Amino acid sequence: MSVQELEKEQAPKQAAFGLTGWLRWGWRTLTSMRTALILLFLLALGSVPGSLVPQRGVEPDKVARLYEQNPTLAEWYDRFQLFEVFTSTWFAAVYLLLFTSLIGCIIPRTATYLRELRRRPPAAPKNLSRLPHFASFEGDLDVEKAARRLRKLRFRVETGDGWVSAEKGYLRETGNLFFHIALLGILLAIGAGSLYGYRGNVLVVEGDGFANTVAAYDRYIPGNQVSAESLEPFSFQLTDFKVSYQVTGDKKGQALDYSAYLKVNDSPDGPARDFELKVNTPLEVNGTQTYLIGNGYAPVFKVTDGKGQVAFEGAVPCLIEDKATMTSGCVVKAPDAQPEQLGFLLRFLPTSVPLTDGTYASAFPGELNPEVQLIGAFTGDLGLRSGKPQSVYELAPPEVMKKLTPLVMGTNVPKPLAVGQSVDLPKGAGKLEFVGVKQWITLQVAHDPGRVPALVFAGTAVVAIALSLMIRRRRVFVRAREGTVEVGGLTRTEGSAAGFAEEFADIVKVLSAGEKHVR
Known part of the structure; x- marks a missing residue:
């Protein structure tokens, strides 16, 4: 037996993917955020012909005129169901895939969101000067007093021996989750209108x-x-x-x-x-x-x-x-x-x-x-x-x-x-x-019995996406160190560090009220 044959025989055999593996891969792909965004884009793109091509349910006279003026083009439109875009099979397929994808996105995100709500802010790091935002002032740290002041600023607060940890901005995840739920609600409202309207x-x-x-x-x-x-x-x-x-x-x-x-x-x-x-x-x-x-x-x-x-x-x-x-x-x-x-x-x-x-x-x-x-x-x-x-x-x-x-x-x-x-x-x-x-x-x-629910869900989606885009997830830590109170802060949202600088300065002013001076 040659060396090459021996190495080939001893090499580990790759396990077959199998039907179960392919189904898992397909489900993960379908329920990924990227796929949901692609399907949402396809749904919006598929709606464009409904605005450009006359629809039988809205402008039957224009459809008849197009058949008279350009019968060949009208026949091709009919083959691709462009005269009835919103009841076509291809539009329904994208609609159902997006519906399934949103459900697959929402269920795990809801579980993650509930775990985040129960989780307490982490303990304050030992070296706050390494954080993106840092300030200190002379004085002694009163943990309970600092905690009360941060709670008034609507922070969730956790205290320990000589430190305070606070976190804010959970509405960002709330808005993100409700935005997806609202999209699902819009699809359900449209479906109800199609069934009962x-x-x-x-x-x-x-x-x-x-x-x-x-x-x-x-x-x-x-x-x-x-x-x-x-x-x-x-x-x-x-x-x-x-x-x-x-x-x-x-x-x-x-x-x-x-x-x-x-x-x-x-x-x-x-x-x-x-x-x-x-x-x-x-x-x-x-x-x-x-x-x-x-x-x-x-x-x-x-x-x-x-x-x-x-x-x-x-x-x-x-x-x-x-x-x-x-x-x-x-x-x-x-x-x-x-x-x-x-x-x-x-x-x-x-x-x-x-x-x-x-x-x-x-x-x-x-x-x-x-x-x-x-x-x-x-x-x-x-x-x-x-x-x-x-x-x-x-x-x-x-x-x-x-x-x-x-x-x-x-x-x-x-x-x-x-x-x-x-x-x-x-x-x-x-x-x-x-x-x-x-x-x-x-x-x-x-x-259309789904008209009012669709309007409510659309309004919810607008408010939710506004919360998701405008609110930053941020943390503030306070720790006492040899007659000095150190304050550190960071954001958990990418690209929002610059906007947090002014808020962090105001938080330091609130915490240092009555103390000597801030450095």
Whole structure:
């Protein structure tokens, strides 16, 4: 046997890590402070797309517009769940990992903190001059007197034979611990809100009403523990909606204020009350908040079919195409028209002005000269009876549009219609009349039982982190030495020695009061 083989055989064999070892390593890594900070950073980073990308639960109209303007980008957003960031699987994974990490951090820190609270200040060192802060004065040390003076300064005091030891700043650890507990409380509050809360979006046109039932929502997202009976039974009617705009200056056309005037019934048999709903003034009924999140125009149209019968009449919410001028795209469907169904693509101009090239555009978002452009009129089967759902902002799916017969399109488009004007369709197919203008608002109704606890825990976290950053852990020692009283001090917080110098000087003055002089 060679020397190398003999050394290899005699070398100690490394123990296998094993499943238990890997689990312990994973748990220690997950519950470390570094991992908790990384997860907290990832949670904050993951929230950024929720602010930059429109969310289905808040701005469904913007999501629909993005699908129309850039369907490829919208599909990629949907694949990564960026339209629903806060309910996505990857956000929930980070949330749960942070939740577990915080629990693993808090339990051992609590045990350490309780041991620290029971521990008495250590005995005074024999040579205080070696401490970062040192002073002495002539006199005899009265241990009890010095202890009383330090207790008045809110120090925890321990005495011995010719020495006094004092410690202060335990609130630093208290703040640190409560900060982590508050973070855990925020996560619990958010989880409770997700389980026992709900939110929904609805579009309401002027003159219409809303009752807080599942069927009334355009989009409804309940928590796992929410049933239809959990909804607060209130209702309201939108009587009026007003928007004020900047009319002069560089910011002409900028919205200044929104006001929706409601008639609210807090319960089915309750009396109606007036309420002015504003962006920062939600309607609240027994813990359920209703927020104003958007608005637009809903022109009123009347469609007469080829047999002279009214096939459609009502307000049509239009999708905003240009926020600056509130130019909006409208779709009108008349499935009851005879002999064939009718469909219209229109553009609403709140303040219509002619351009030099013969086209028309809106010059102001306010309703000063409302007109409607007829972009296209079609006849044929719109596919509404096929059983497949269709968007109200789309006339028909592409495969259905190919089968429709265009009546008005391209060069034969008439001039914009003012209120009260109408256009006759070719071949006696019917007539479209622009009757008037209403406005619509989009609302988010939300019930979140974790909202108040989350606010309390957030406030606790702010106070706790302030205590953790502002309070220093420091110790003061007093010892008698041959007719001289020596005082030493040090801090247990890194980087706070300079701030302790002034406090230490004041402590020496208190201890030396009535003595000869301080050196």
